[in-house]
Amino acid sequence: MTHFTELPLLPEDFSWFAMSPRMWRQNQRIFLILSVIFTGSCSDGWKMAVSPVVTASRGEDAVLSCSLTNSKQQQYSGKIHVKWFARESDSSPFFSCSVQNDSATQGLGDCSFSELKHSLTGDPRRGELSLLIRKVQLTDDGQYFCQVELDGKQRLTQKTQLLVPAEPQILSLVVVETPPASGSAPWRLQCEVEGNPLPKLVWLSASKLKLDDQGKTTESGRFRRIGEVPYLEGEELTCRAENSLGGAQRSYPPSQTLMITAVVCGLMGALLLLLLFIAGLVHCRRNRGERQKHRLQQAPVDTVYENVVKGHRVRASDPPADGHSEIQLVYSVVDSPPAHQLVSSSCPPEPVVLYSPVNVQQINRECHV
Template identity: 50%
Template sequence: MWQQTQSFCLVLSVIITGSLSVPWSMAVSPVVFVPRGQDAVLSCSFTHPRQQHYSGTITVKWLARESKAPPFFRCTVKNDSVGGINDCGASGLKYSLEGDPRWGELSLLIRKVHLEDNGTYFCRVELQGLWKQDQKETQLYVTAEPQISSLSVVETSSDGAPRRLQCEAEGHPLPTVSWLSASGAALGDQVQTSMVGSYRLVSSVPYLEGEVLSCRVENRLGAAERRYPASNTLKITLTVCGLIVMLLLLTGLVFYMRSRARVESPPVYENTATVGANPSAIYGNADEVENHRLQSSDCPAEGDVELQLVYSALSLPGSTSSQHARFKSQQEETDIAAGVLYSPLNVKQ
């Protein structure tokens, strides 16, 4: 009789739960470490006895800080649906599901986490009707390298008290602060350090005008250091380099403009009164061709350029001596009056 009762209870349990091989279960990651600014995935999954035959809705809820707090994320999907998961996997939002609840995946995606996202989270799933599973707890740990947000001199409220150099820093784990003199020696006297929130702190030391002090913060992820007053070496170097480049550009431009002016200067011709408005009257069919050149003499100290005109006559093959003599006589009379040097040039085959 007792054995029959046990068998009946076993059959009843199978009917109620659906299967003994697939019990209710939920799994989460105990702690998730993510650097600040990156995406975090809080893994969560579940199974239930009627997963293959369940046609109701699956409601996913994520809670923060407290187990009974209102959910900051919630979405619902019908288990026998074949389409997308709609609001559960919406892209572009800070929170969305990484998996598909119809396959038992409830992982939460948090985009670009901040230090304020640190804390405890609860994954919860609810099935329509009597099938309901309690939530599981997971921890998000956002890490951050130490950073110095400000380093400045502040006035004290007490009369006669020296001014203080104040250093504000943040990081996770919370960094430690140390003060260094210009020689690199650590300062330990009258250092005041206090926390401002869970991830920020403020430290200060007495400061005298002209002192050079450094604030150094560090944790297991790294370190940061800043000096007061800030060094101007880089700024001075960049300024000097900029001036040198400008001077070189200006010098090159001046040389370019002078060279271009010399190249584009037109030749100067004398004896325009003799040539008249029609130069071809003299040069058109003549055997001798007039060629004027400009020769620059040595430049004086003041930089002025002294020009001297040179006249050359070409004697072409086939020209008669009488034509050459007549043209030479006429040209010499005009050029001597104008102060032009005359140089004959004979061209032979």
């Protein structure tokens, strides 16, 4: 018969129960990961996919792709609730909509496309959950989370990143007055820059050399920085901003070269327009004169005579020149005869130029003789 001796339990035998807080947190993370894997494997085959990183320049439209797939999606007739979060810790999404996954249902409800800042680019019933962000700005840069809920029981979430790169810009360059109690220079030159990545600010002298005193720099936002240096009246300084995409700079006081160039170009343009206007006016008048001359040359003599004398015909009430009724006064001008007619005849052919009162009957009688 075998006898067993009961030995006392030592504290070392319970050491595997006694875990440090750090070890407990690690085990908790492992448990959460395993639970997520287990939940995903038991979520009836639903899978979500997103683009890890999306890049869009400032002012462009960006699409954060997010899709949901399931081999048995057509058999699901429940509700699909789409949510987009700007931060994982946010309790409420900045965009959300829901639609019934039923082919017989008409319309997308609040998931329909719109012209707002944020909207979906597809139909959630086909697994299209992508988010459209119109005219992205630097403030849109950051992480986004795509989330979908199915009947309020299953939930899937994926993270994506939107990058909005931007070259440096000089937002302002002004002289500010320093409070007297500060003990520093009475005037300081202040420069505010913007860009993504956040630009580095450098001060240059009039000779484009780096100043020994770079002053102080503070961040006024996620993508903005303000720099200040002491400033003496009449001094020329340049603020330069640089990042991996490029650089920008501005000098104070502002250069007058650009303004002078603009004024000169404006005056030259105005002078050119004036010359073109005068040339066009002269050309039009010359053409009009040539057309009138051509019409006079082509028109019959009677028509020319009628156009020239117009209202200057002799009236019956006009008195005769020397008392005889056959004599009439003519105060009109008509075309001159050609040169060959003057040579071949001693009498002026009609029409004739009459500059003074004449005896028409006497002229006709002399010509017949």
